[in-house]
Amino acid sequence: MSSPALRRACAALAAVTSLTLAAAACGGTTKDSAKKDDSAASSNAEADPGAATKKGLDVAFLPKQVNNPYFTVADKGGEKAVKSLGSTYKETGPNSATDTSGQVSYVNTLTQQQVDAMAVSAQDPGALCTALKQAMKNGIKVVTYDSDTRPECRNAFVSQSSAEALGRSQVQLLGEQLGYKGDIAILSAAQTATNQNIWIGFMKDELKKPKYKDMRLVKVAYGNDDAQQSFQQTQGLLQEHPRLAGIVSPTTVGLKAAAQYLSGSKYRGKVALTGLGTPNDMRKYVKNGTVEGFELWDPAKLGALAAHTAVALSSGQITGKAGETFEAGDLGTFTVGKEGVIDLGKPTVFTGENIDDYHF
Known part of the structure; x- marks a missing residue:
C-alpha cells in the first residue's frame, strides 16, 4: 500500500553521503560521535x-x-x-x-x-x-x-x-457469512507472492477445524494483483463452479475487482465475498449489498x-x-x-x- x-x-x-564521509574522516568529539559512542555503550543495556x-x-x-x-x-x-x-x-x-x-x-x-x-x-x-x-x-x-x-x-x-491472524480471520469471517456451509474459492495475487501464500497456508489450516466440515475449498485462483485479470478470474471461478458460495481475496486489488464483477452480475447478494481491502475502495460495494464485511488493519x-x-x-x-x-x-x-x-x-x-x- x-x-x-x-x-x-x-x-x-x-x-x-559527502557529509557523512567527511565527518567519518575527521577526528575529535562531535555530537554525532558522542551519539555513536552512547549507542555503542548502551547496545547491551537492559x-x-x-x-x-x-x-x-x-x-x-x-x-x-x-x-x-x-x-x-x-x-x-x-x-x-x-x-x-x-x-x-x-x-x-x-x-x-x-x-x-x-x-x-x-x-x-x-x-x-x-x-x-x-x-x-x-x-x-x-x-x-x-x-x-x-x-x-x-x-x-x-x-x-x-x-x-x-x-x-x-x-x-x-x-x-500476524500472518496467522490475517489468514485465519478471513476464513472465520467468510464462515460466519456462509453459516459454515458451501464451496469456496480463494482469489490471490501472484502465485509466487510470499505473504499471500503464507496467509493461504493458514486459511487451509483453519478450514481443517471441525466447524468448517461443510465448507470446501474448490480452487485457488491468481489475478496477479492486476484489476482486469482479477475481474476475469472471478468470472472464471463462477463459470467453473456454478454452486460457488463464497470467495475470499487476501489482496486489495483482487477484492475490489471481484466486487466489481459480482456487483454487476446475477451473483450479487448470492455469492459471499470477503478479504483484505480499503474502505474507500469497498464502500459502494458494502452499501449496495455486494459485500457484507471485509477486513484490514486500522492504519x-x-x-x-x-x-x-x-x-x-x-x-x-x-x-x-x-x-x-x-x-x-x-x-x-x-x-x-x-x-x-x-x-x-x-x-x-x-x-x-x-x-x-x-x-x-
Whole structure:
C-alpha cells in the first residue's frame, strides 16, 4: 500500500553521503560521535519498563510515499500519539511509492538532522539496510512499520497483524457469512507472492477445524494483483463452479475487482465475498449489498503504535528484545515478539455499520 522529485532526492543523497564521509574522516568529539559512542555503550543495556517517558524528542515518520491516503491516515495517527507524549513530530519522504533511492536519501538526511527516532515503512528491505544501520550507529532509534527491513537493520518492527491472524480471520469471517456451509474459492495475487501464500497456508489450516466440515475449498485462483485479470478470474471461478458460495481475496486489488464483477452480475447478494481491502475502495460495494464485511488493519492505530514504540525505545523502556512489554496509551499493553516484531493485533472488520468512520 513510490522525475523532478527523484532528481532532487538523488541530489540530496549525494550531499548527505559527502557529509557523512567527511565527518567519518575527521577526528575529535562531535555530537554525532558522542551519539555513536552512547549507542555503542548502551547496545547491551537492559530495558527499564519503569523509566520515565522522555519529552521533547524529535520523531520523524518516513512512509513509502507522502500524500498517499493510506499513509496519510497512518502518519496522522503517529502524529497524534507523538504529540500526546510531549514530543515533536514530522513527516518526510518521496512522492513515489517506488522511489527507493529517494527513500534512502531521506533516511540519511534524518540521520544528519540527528532526530531521536524514525519510523520507516521500507520500500526495499535490502536497499535501506546500510542507511538504517548508520542511523542506529548515530544513536537514533529505528522503528519500521507496515513494511519491514531486515531485523538487524532496525530496533523494532510494528506489524499490521500476524500472518496467522490475517489468514485465519478471513476464513472465520467468510464462515460466519456462509453459516459454515458451501464451496469456496480463494482469489490471490501472484502465485509466487510470499505473504499471500503464507496467509493461504493458514486459511487451509483453519478450514481443517471441525466447524468448517461443510465448507470446501474448490480452487485457488491468481489475478496477479492486476484489476482486469482479477475481474476475469472471478468470472472464471463462477463459470467453473456454478454452486460457488463464497470467495475470499487476501489482496486489495483482487477484492475490489471481484466486487466489481459480482456487483454487476446475477451473483450479487448470492455469492459471499470477503478479504483484505480499503474502505474507500469497498464502500459502494458494502452499501449496495455486494459485500457484507471485509477486513484490514486500522492504519491510524498502526501509526500510533509505531510512535509509542519509537518513544519507548528512546526512553529506554524497551530495547527491542523479545519478551519486553510497554504501554501504548489507549492501544493497551504490547509485548515485543521474536526478532523485535510487535503485532498491532487482529485486523479491523469493516461493515455497513462502521465503514463511514474510515477514510483511506
